[in-house]
Amino acid sequence: MNSLNPKSWLIAAGRPVEPGSPLNVPPMPASSYLAGGDRHYSREDGTPTTTALETIVGGLEGGQSLAFSSGMAAAAAVFDTLPTGAHVVMLDEGYQGVAGLAAAGVEKGRWQLQRLAVDDTAAWCNAAETADLLWLESPSNPLLTVADLKAICVAPRQAHALLVVDNTFATPLNQQPLILGADVSMQSATKFIGGHSDLLAGILTVQDVALLDKLRKIRTLGGASPGTLETWLAVRGVRTLALRVERAQDNASQLAYFLESHRAVEKVRYPGLSSHPTHDIAAAQLKGFGTMISFDLKGDAETADELCTRLKLIQHATSLGGVESTIERRGKTPGQEYLPPSLLRLSVGIESFEDLQADLEQALVRA
Numbered sequence: 310m311n312s313l314n315p316k317s318w319l320i321a322a323g324r325p326v327e328p329g330s331p332l333n334v335p336p337m338p339a340s341s342y343l344a345g346g347d348r349h350y351s352r353e354d355g356t357p358t359t360t361a362l363e364t365i366v367g368g369l370e371g372g373q374s375l376a377f378s379s380g381m382a383a384a385a386a387v388f389d390t391l392p393t394g395a396h397v398v399m400l401d402e403g404y405q406g407v408a409g410l411a412a413a414g415v416e417k418g419r420w421q422l423q424r425l426a427v428d429d430t431a432a433w434c435n436a437a438e439t440a441d442l443l444w445l446e447s448p449s450n451p452l453l454t455v456a457d458l459k460a461i462c463v464a465p466r467q468a469h470a471l472l473v474v475d476n477t478f479a480t481p482l483n484q485q486p487l488i489l490g491a492d493v494s495m496q497s498a499t500k501f502i503g504g505h506s507d508l509l510a511g512i513l514t515v516q517d518v519a520l521l522d523k524l525r526k527i528r529t530l531g532g533a534s535p536g537t538l539e540t541w542l543a544v545r546g547v548r549t550l551a552l553r554v555e556r557a558q559d560n561a562s563q564l565a566y567f568l569e570s571h572r573a574v575e576k577v578r579y580p581g582l583s584s585h586p587t588h589d590i591a592a593a594q595l596k597g598f599g600t601m602i603s604f605d606l607k608g609d610a611e612t613a614d615e616l617c618t619r620l621k622l623i624q625h626a627t628s629l630g631g632v633e634s635t636i637e638r639r640g641k642t643p644g645q646e647y648l649p650p651s652l653l654r655l656s657v658g659i660e661s662f663e664d665l666q667a668d669l670e671q672a673l674v675r676a
């Protein structure tokens with residue numbers, strides 16, 4: 310697809326080529342275009358900034374991308390490809406929104422749902438034989454369990470079956486599911502691709518042209534096309550993805566060790582720690598261990614809630630993947646009540662490690 314190192318591709322791709330053009334594709338607030346050109350209506354054809362974003366991310370993931378108005382809109386488009394009565398297999402943890410979408414379809418009688426543990430590789434390989442849709446998220450939200458994608462992607466599946474990997478937590482820099490044999494890689498571009506907590510967008514990347522066409526039709530009919538401002542911001546944000554991930558990942562691995570040795574902490578879940586249940590798979594499969602850490606405090610939900618309010622540099626807020634570090638207690642999220650009550654999910658940003666450590670230390674001392 311492209312011979313550049315991803316770090317260079319991020320900078321070089323998706324730019325205008327006509328002499329006299331601006332270096333970056335500017336936002337294009339337009340719904341309709343004069344007849345006879347490549348675009349005629351933005352809901353169908355996207356705007357130039359949407360195309361730029363799709364070019365950049367497609368090259369990173371190793372396929373062709375379609376951008377959506379949010380990660381959930383992208384996920385919903387995949388589910389819309391299913392015939393009535395389909396057999397859906399999904400991880401038993403993971404992003405609560407997609408799990409909610411899958412459960413809503415069961416209630417309406419649209420499909421049947423089977424849920425499997427991310428690390429039960431044999432069960433996934435077995436289910437692949439009969440599934441119409443296999444939905445994985447790896448590393449998963451928020452336990453950061455890493456699926457053995459290498460094994461699951463090559464397990465025999467029906468010709469029409471779709472194996473989807475929500476690649477949001479890994480980013481296409483740390484993991485390329487399509488190269489491993491998945492059919493669809495999904496990004497909530499709201500997170501690392503955008504990187505600044507200022508937009509909502511989603512991206513699907515596929516290699517099969519017929520599938521791309523099908524998903525594009527679903528996007529057009531469902532009206533889930535992103536706005537030009539959002540995709541312009543996402544392009545601007547994604548240019549620094551490599552720098553941001555590198556720096557935040559470096560912070561995260563140091564913080565994981567710091568937290569693991571802290572007396573107020575019960576358990577740290579970070580794929581880079583040898584104590585993580587899927588550390589070996591992570592080490593074999595991911596280019597980096599990521600910027601997300603989940604840790605359980607000694608104590609209860611209240612202990613964890615209080616810690617969030619004592620942090621000063623680390624923002625108490627939902628979501629992840631921004632330049633700013635954010636933290637929240639995930640068990641309070643509707644749909645994630647099954648989690649340990651004191652589990653905190655930390656999205657590590659690009660601040661100085663020493664400042665992040667000091668902020669956690671002052672808050673933990675009183676925990």
Ligand SMILES: *Cc1c(COP(=O)(O)O)cnc(C)c1O
Pocket residue numbers: 379380381382404406407446450475477478497498499500509510511
């Ligand atoms: C945020 C998120 C989504 C949903 O994306 P939105 O952009 O919020 O719609 C899906 N999967 C994962 C892993 C996420 O973190």
